[in-house]
Amino acid sequence: MRVLVLAVVAATGAAAAAEIAPGDRRSGYDFAGPESRAMQDDDTANPGMLGVLQGETLWATKAGAAGRSCADCHGDARSMKGVAVRYPAFEPALAQPLDLEGRINWCRREHQGAPPFAGESEDLVALTAFVAYQSRGLPIAVQENAELQPFLDLGKELFHRRQGQLNLSCSQCHDDNWGKRLAGAVIPQAHPTGYPVYRLEWQSLGSLQRRLRNCMIGVRAEPYEYGAPETVALELYLMERAYGMPLETPAVRP
Amino acid sequence: MARVLINLPARAKRGEIIEIKTLIAHPMETGYRLGPTGAAIPRDFINRFLCTYNGEEVFRAALFPAIAANPFITFFTVATESGEIVFSWTDDHGETQTEVRQITVE
Numbered sequence: 001m002r003v004l005v006l007a008v009v010a011a012t013g014a015a016a017a018a019e020i021a022p023g024d025r026r027s028g029y030d031f032a033g034p035e036s037r038a039m040q041d042d043d044t045a046n047p048g049m050l051g052v053l054q055g056e057t058l059w060a061t062k063a064g065a066a067g068r069s070c071a072d073c074h075g076d077a078r079s080m081k082g083v084a085v086r087y088p089a090f091e092p093a094l095a096q097p098l099d100l101e102g103r104i105n106w107c108r109r110e111h112q113g114a115p116p117f118a119g120e121s122e123d124l125v126a127l128t129a130f131v132a133y134q135s136r137g138l139p140i141a142v143q144e145n146a147e148l149q150p151f152l153d154l155g156k157e158l159f160h161r162r163q164g165q166l167n168l169s170c171s172q173c174h175d176d177n178w179g180k181r182l183a184g185a186v187i188p189q190a191h192p193t194g195y196p197v198y199r200l201e202w203q204s205l206g207s208l209q210r211r212l213r214n215c216m217i218g219v220r221a222e223p224y225e226y227g228a229p230e231t232v233a234l235e236l237y238l239m240e241r242a243y244g245m246p247l248e249t250p251a252v253r254p
Numbered sequence: 255m256a257r258v259l260i261n262l263p264a265r266a267k268r269g270e271i272i273e274i275k276t277l278i279a280h281p282m283e284t285g286y287r288l289g290p291t292g293a294a295i296p297r298d299f300i301n302r303f304l305c306t307y308n309g310e311e312v313f314r315a316a317l318f319p320a321i322a323a324n325p326f327i328t329f330f331t332v333a334t335e336s337g338e339i340v341f342s343w344t345d346d347h348g349e350t351q352t353e354v355r356q357i358t359v360e
Contacts, residue, residue: 044261047324050279053257203282203323 019175019241020189027245028253031179031188036200040252048129048198048250051122051205055130058123064114070127073111077134084132085140085247088236090147097151099235100128101207102227119226125205129196132249139246140193142239151229155237158230164221170234185254191242192235194251205250208235256280258353260341265358266333274305274313275328278343278351284319302344303327308337333359 029037039045059077062069074080088097091106098106101124105116117124144152159170173182174190181187195208202210209231213223224231259277266272278300285297299321305313312331336359342352 044259044275045277045326045328047277047279047326049259050257050277050324053259054279200322 020178022244025191025242025245026189027191027193027248028188029194029248029251031186032252032254036252036254039198040194040248040250046198046250046252048196048205048252051126051129051196051198052133052250054122054126055128055133058127059130064108064112066111066113068112070107077130080131080134082135082138082141084135084249085138086143088151088232088239089143090145092147096229097148097232097236099208099232100131101125101209102232104128104131105227120207120210122204125196125207128207129205129250132196132247135247136249137246139244140239140242142236142243144240148236151233151236152240154230155233155235155240158234159237164216164219166219168219170215190238191245192238193242193245194248194253196249197251197253199253201254208238256343256351258341258351260353260355262339262355262357264356265360268333268335268359270333271330272333272357273328273330274339275326276303276341277324277326279324280343280345282317282319282321282323282325286319298346300325300343300345304342304344305329305331306340307331308335333357335359 029040032040039047043049056077059070062072071077084100087103088099089103090096091098091103094106101119104124104127108114108116117127162169162172170190173187178187178189192208192211195211196205197211198205199211209224209226212231212234213226216223257279259275261275263272280300281298282300283295283298285294287295289295297319299317299319301317303313303315303317303325304311313329315327317325336357339355339357340352341355342350344350
């Protein structure tokens with residue numbers, strides 16, 4: 001493991017950090033094995049669909065002091081088509097961007113009068129998966145505007161900042177060394193095209209934030225809390241980096 | 255009640271071989287893992303799956319702790335006549351979840 005990490009660091013030292021050219025961008029789907037791809041392609045075999053199914057129930061469940069469900073305001077979930085590809089989006093009342101999980105919890109608090117779901121709880125991930133599933137196949141189209149720009153810049157800076165005891169940045173693996181191997185696994189390009197994803201290692205659906213925390217623990221850095229502004233900024237940068245790539249939610253990843 | 259996805263053709267020709275796919279949401283906890291406090295997470299998994307076609311058993315599986323969460327079981331059977339296909343999953347606590355699907359054979 002140590003030899004491999006050193007090899008990665010050595011390889012990185014030689015190559016200047018460069019962003020991936022649009023034509024070379026590939027989804028994690030392309031790096032996954034044929035079995036994982038087959039699971040994702042078949043909705044009746046994709047375990048992520050169990051989460052979507054749970055989310056569909058939650059969509060119609062009344063909650064909070066207002067006694068309203070998502071469906072009471074938004075109607076049919078098809079109204080959510082094209083929403084997930086725009087997130088994280090700027091929330092003027094908070095003067096900061098919210099990712100889709102953050103938006104759902106904001107909605108619960110503001111419009112349903114219900115306690116927000118705990119970070120990474122099964123219900124939150126399932127409802128997010130159900131909303132994102134409505135946008136499956138649509139190109140990622142995160143907004144670019146002056147309000148979001150500082151957070152985008154922060155995300156980009158965090159992506160390139162060396163962190164943790166291994167002193168690695170996201171960019172050193174995912175920009176400079178994608179397609180190579182880290183232990184037995186191929187390093188993907190880190191495009192968040194299928195979140196929430198069903199990750200076989202987790203044996204459950206999980207959010208992009210959970211994935212980011214995993215990576216940070218991997219380089220032995222202190223992970224950000226769920227919903228931390230840094231995590232949302234990183235999510236924003238990653239979505240902007242994947243601009244135009246189709247959404248695959250719920251994707252299956254090793 | 256756990257969430258279940260079952261896929262089988264609604265209609266089939268007599269004698270046709272049909273594929274049945276089942277997926278059930280279940281943690282399949284082995285009992286060997288430790289939780290955040292160091293205490294063992296109690297064992298909880300589905301140990302038996304049974305499928306009957308008009309009352310006749312067509313498929314049975316015994317499941318053991320090496321099976322991953324949300325077990326996906328797929329198998330084939332021959333479409334003999336119209337009727338009910340019943341699926342049941344039994345867990346360690348002896349609780350059984352049963353799902354029924356109809357098939358029309360022409």
